[in-house]
Amino acid sequence: MARRLQPTLGEIGEAARALRQGKLVAFPTETVYGLGGDATSDRAVAAIFAAKGRPSFNPLIVHVSNIAEAARHAELPPKAQAVARAFWPGPLTMVLPRRRDCRISLLATAGLDSVAIRVPAHEIAQTLLTMTGLPLAAPSANPSGRLSPTSADHVLAELGDKAAFVIDGGPCRVGLESTVLSLLDDRPRILRPGAVTAEALSELLHDSVEVEGGTEDASAPRSPVRLLSHYAPSLPMRLDAAAAEPGEALLGFGPAAPQGALNLSPAGDLQEAASNLFAMLRRLDDPHYRAIAVMPVPESGLGIAINDRLRRAAAPR
Numbered sequence: 349m350a351r352r353l354q355p356t357l358g359e360i361g362e363a364a365r366a367l368r369q370g371k372l373v374a375f376p377t378e379t380v381y382g383l384g385g386d387a388t389s390d391r392a393v394a395a396i397f398a399a400k401g402r403p404s405f406n407p408l409i410v411h412v413s414n415i416a417e418a419a420r421h422a423e424l425p426p427k428a429q430a431v432a433r434a435f436w437p438g439p440l441t442m443v444l445p446r447r448r449d450c451r452i453s454l455l456a457t458a459g460l461d462s463v464a465i466r467v468p469a470h471e472i473a474q475t476l477l478t479m480t481g482l483p484l485a486a487p488s489a490n491p492s493g494r495l496s497p498t499s500a501d502h503v504l505a506e507l508g509d510k511a512a513f514v515i516d517g518g519p520c521r522v523g524l525e526s527t528v529l530s531l532l533d534d535r536p537r538i539l540r541p542g543a544v545t546a547e548a549l550s551e552l553l554h555d556s557v558e559v560e561g562g563t564e565d566a567s568a569p570r571s572p573v574r575l576l577s578h579y580a581p582s583l584p585m586r587l588d589a590a591a592a593e594p595g596e597a598l599l600g601f602g603p604a605a606p607q608g609a610l611n612l613s614p615a616g617d618l619q620e621a622a623s624n625l626f627a628m629l630r631r632l633d634d635p636h637y638r639a640i641a642v643m644p645v646p647e648s649g650l651g652i653a654i655n656d657r658l659r660r661a662a663a664p665r
């Protein structure tokens with residue numbers, strides 16, 4: 349069983365040593381917890397895929413501590429540099445061309461000539477990256493196809509036997525996986541919506557940045573992100589529910605939700621709703637119910653990312 353580490357310099361140092369030895373360490377970021385390993389080691393990366401039961405054609409995100417480190421592995425065209433300066437460190441991943449001399453394991457990038465890179469803002473993730481001095485491949489620390497973990501307890505419950513350590517940084521502030529932005533050609537596209545929104549990116553780039561495809565758009569999967577039904581609890585989900593039907597658990601949103609129901613945000617605050625989403629879905633994912641009914645969340649700002657996760661969770665499996 350993985351040992352839970354406290355985020356002291358001493359214990360993060362212990363995690364850094366384990367990573368340098370090729371072991372796996374789960375650690376917090378501001379989005380969700382990641383299952384990290386040395387991105388330059390085929391053996392460590394293979395262990396991540398095995399731990400998650402993740403198909404090897406679905407590439408991993410590589411975490412680095414700053415823009416200069418990112419530029420050692422990927423090409424950063426001018427638009428990417430602008431995005432990096434505006435949103436790194438933060439809840440944003442960019443898909444960029446792999447540099448020729450890139451030392452990232454080809455397994456991590458699933459043999460593609462692109463690499464997904466993120467500079468996380470979380471202090472523990474930053475300390476760990478600086479202490480290891482390695483790029484860390486870290487997908488969300490959940491078994492493939494399940495909800496991403498937003499606490500150390502979630503990781504211990506589902507992948508506890510797969511990592512050497514889990515660094516406990518408490519609940520994740522954002523609570524949804526990072527925005528994935530593809531910058532492989534002239535037209536930037538969002539492959540996965542997140543806390544850095546299409547509006548914010550469009551404004552920065554003076555260009556309309558769109559969210560690619562949808563869960564039902566099977567014809568447009570440029571990215572492996574789009575190939576997979578994802579983020580699913582065990583129970584079926586019913587969206588845009590006004591109330592619970594018999595046998596259903598209700599997940600509310602806003603002041604109109606009935607008293608006593610779990611509520612993503614009684615005040616109707618999207619940031620609060622995002623940070624509660626996965627933890628509340630886990631709490632309601634109880635075989636005493638036959639389904640989870642979810643009240644509507646507005647389709648704007650961060651609501652776009654929340655609804656993306658809800659639609660995926662509700663997609664036919």
Ligand code: TXA
Pocket residue numbers: 377379380381382383406407408409441443457460462463464466486487488489524525526527528539571572573574
């Ligand atoms: O917030 C996050 O992004 C978390 C934390 C731990 O950083 N990580 C995360 O990783 O969600 P993961 O592996 O669960 O999701 C990464 C997504 C995958 O759906 C993958 O298909 C996509 O990014 N991706 C990775 N490399 C790609 C590439 N070269 N081209 C297109 N999509 C890529």
Ligand code: MG
Pocket residue numbers: 487488496
């Ligand atoms: Mg994931």
